[in-house]
Amino acid sequence: MxxxxxxxxxxxxxxxxxxxxxxxxxxxxxxxxxxxxxxxxxxxxxxxxxxxxxxxxxxxxxxxxxxxxxxxxxxxxxxxxxxxxxxxWHTLKSSDPFAGDxxxxxxxxxxxxxxxxxxxxxxxxxxxxxxxxxxxxxxxxxxxxxxxxxxxxxxxxxxxxxxxxxxxxxxxxxxxxxxxxxxxxxxxxxxxxxxxxxxxxxxxxxxxxxxxxxxxxxxxxxxxxxxxxxxxxxxxxxxxxxxxxxxxxxxxxxxxxxxxxxxxxxxxxxxxxxxxxxxxxxxxxxxxxxxxxxxxxxxxxxxxxxxxxxxQRDDAPNAPNLNPGAPNPGLLSETGELLIRPIITQQRPDFARxxxxxxxxxxxxxxxxxxxxxxxxxxxxxxxxxxxxxxxxxxxxxxxxxxxxxxxxxxxxxxxxxxxxxxxxxxxxxxxxxxxxxxxxxxxxxTGPLDKMRRAGEIVGMQRVLELAGMMAQMGHPEALERFDMNEMLDIAQDVHGAPRSIFRPAAEVEQDRAKATNLQQMLGSMDMIRAGGEAAKAAAEGGKALGATGPDGALDPEKFALMLQGAVGAGEAEDQMEQIP
Structure with a gap:
C-alpha cells in the first residue's frame, strides 16, 4: 500500500x-x-x-x-x-436532440x-x-x-x-x-x-x-x-x-x-x-x-x-489640559493672547470623502x-x-x-x-x-428568472401577432385566426413562464371529452331530425286522410299520396307558366 x-x-x-x-x-x-x-x-x-x-x-x-x-x-x-x-429554477427533458417533443x-x-x-x-x-x-x-x-x-x-x-x-x-x-x-x-x-x-x-x-x-x-x-x-x-x-x-x-x-x-x-x-x-x-x-x-x-x-x-512655548509652565472645562493657568500672555495654538495645516476630510x-x-x-x-x-x-x-x-x-x-x-x-x-x-x-x-x-x-428574461420576447411576439390577426379579422379576413395552433401557443407559454405541466388536463382526457361532445352533438342532431320527421309524417297522414289518399284500413297509402303530390306539383308548375304569359 x-x-x-x-x-x-x-x-x-x-x-x-x-x-x-x-x-x-x-x-x-x-x-x-x-x-x-x-x-x-x-x-x-x-x-x-x-x-x-x-x-x-x-x-x-x-x-x-x-x-x-x-x-x-x-x-x-x-x-x-x-x-x-x-x-x-429548472425543468427536465431528454438529452437526445433528435428525440422530438x-x-x-x-x-x-x-x-x-x-x-x-x-x-x-x-x-x-x-x-x-x-x-x-x-x-x-x-x-x-x-x-x-x-x-x-x-x-x-x-x-x-x-x-x-x-x-x-x-x-x-x-x-x-x-x-x-x-x-x-x-x-x-x-x-x-x-x-x-x-x-x-x-x-x-x-x-x-x-x-x-x-x-x-x-x-x-x-x-x-x-x-x-x-x-x-x-x-x-x-x-x-x-x-x-x-x-x-x-x-x-x-x-x-x-x-x-x-x-x-x-x-x-x-x-x-x-x-x-x-x-x-x-x-x-x-x-x-x-x-x-x-x-x-x-x-x-x-x-x-x-x-x-x-x-x-x-x-506651545518651551517655557510654558504646565502641559495643556484639553479636557472640557479644565483650567490651564499660565497659557495666556499679558496681552491676553493664547500661548498655545492648534496645528491645522491642509487637513480636508470633506475632500477625501x-x-x-x-x-x-x-x-x-x-x-x-x-x-x-x-x-x-x-x-x-x-x-x-x-x-x-x-x-x-x-x-x-x-x-x-x-x-x-x-x-x-x-x-x-x-x-x-x-x-x-x-x-x-x-x-x-x-x-x-x-x-x-x-x-x-x-x-x-x-427556467429561472434570468432564463425567463431571455425568452420573454417569445411571449411578446405571440401577443403582437395575435393582435395583428385580430385586426385582420375585423377587416373582413376571419381566416387569419384559423391559422393559429392554440394548443401549441399554450405549450410555449407554459414552458417560457415555467408553469407546471399539471395545470393542463391530460391530452388523452381532453380528446376523449371532445369525442364525447361530438357524439352528443350528433345524437342531438339526429333527435331533431327524427322529431321533425315524426311531425311531418303525422301531418302527411292527416292531410292524406283529408284528400282521400288512404287505404281500406284508414292508413296513408304511399302510392296514392305520391300521385296526388305529383299532380299537385304539376298543377303548380302549370300555374307558374300561366303567370308568365303576357
Missing amino acids: NGVIDKLLDRLSQLENTRRPWESHWREVARYVAPGMAYHDMLEAVGGTAARPYGALEAPNIYDHTSLMAIDRLAAGEISLVMPASAT PDDEEKRWFDDLTRYAFRMRYNPVSGFTLASKAAVKGRAAFGTSVMYVEERFGQGLSSPISYRHVPLLENHLATNFEGVVDTNFRVFRRTARQCVERWGEKCSEKVRRAAEDAKRQETPVTIVHAVMPHPDGERATMRYVSYYFERDEKHLIGQGGYRSFPYIVFHWNREHQGPYCEGPVSLALAEIKSVNMLSKQEYIATQQWVNPPTA AVIEAKQNQLRESLYVNLWQILIQNPQMTATEAAIRAQEKGDLLGPSGLSLQEGLARMVDREFAILESKGVFRPGAALGAPQSLEGREIGVAF
Missing part, C-alpha cells in the same frame, strides 16, 4: 506546485472581500476549525466595507436570478421528477441551501468554488444526497483534455476523535490511540481525499477511483469509486483550460486597496481636524451592485422603464449566469446518477420512467 500512497503523494505535490501561484492572490482577496472564508487557510486551520478568528483580526485593517457588502449583494443577486429558493406522459413524469428533486434539495438536512450560497459567494470572490455532492446511506428517499461547500484552499484540481475538471486532491484536517468516529478501525494505530486519550483526542490529523479517473476508463464500472489516506502516517484509510465526479466546480469566467479562474474581484482588487488606503487617511485627517495637535465616494461608485459598478439598485435609485420609473432596466440587468449578468448554470447542470447529472444507482427510475418504482424513456439520458433546462 505504501507504493500507492507514494504515487498519490507525488501527484499531490505536482498539483500543489500548479496551484501555488494562486494561493497568495486568494488570501489577499479573502482579506478585503471575504475575511470569514480565509480561516480555512491550511496553515492556520486546526481540526477543521479556526485556530484564531481570522475575520476578527483582519477587521481592524479594513477601513472601507464597500467590497464586503458588494460581494454579498452580488452573490444574493445571482442566486435570485439563477436559482431562487422560492421558485422552480415529449408526449404528455413524458412531460408529466419530468414534472414529477423535478418536484421531487427540489423537495430533496431543499430538505433542511441535505445542506443544499448553505452549501450553494457559500459556493456562489466563493465563485464571485475567488473565481472558482467547489461543492461536494455525496450519497447518503440509510436515509431513504426523503434525503438521499448531502451537499457541502469545500473551501477553495482545500482543493487541488486538474482538468482533462477538454478542460473539464476530473481530478481533485482534497487536503483537510480533522481531529483524531473525528477520524475514528468516521472511519473507526480503518484509521492508523497512532490516530486510534490519540482518540482514546482524553488529552490527545483533539490532535489534528491531515487527511487527503484523492478522486481521479479510473485507469480502465470507460470499461470500469466506477468511472472515478477514490482514496482516503492519512498524509503524515502514509496510511490508507479506504479505497472506492464513484460513477460520476462528486466535486462540482463552479467557475466565474474561464478563458483557458486551467482548473482555476479569476472573478470580478480580481479586476477590482486595485480599486479595493485604494479605497481602503484613502479611507484610512480620511480617518487620520478627521481625527487631526477634530482633535488637532497643539503648539468626495474622492472616496467616487471610487466607491466605481467599485460598486465593477461588482455589479448598480444592477440591484434599479427601483431604489428611481422609485418613480414606470413599469415599462423597470422592465427595460431589468432586461438590461439580465443581459449584463447573462454570461455570468450561464457559467453558473454549467456547474449546476453537472450537479443535476451527479444527483441523477446517485438516484439511478438507488433504483429510483426502475419500472414499478415510485418515480419509474415511462417505457418510452427507458435507456435515454435526462438533461436539465433552466
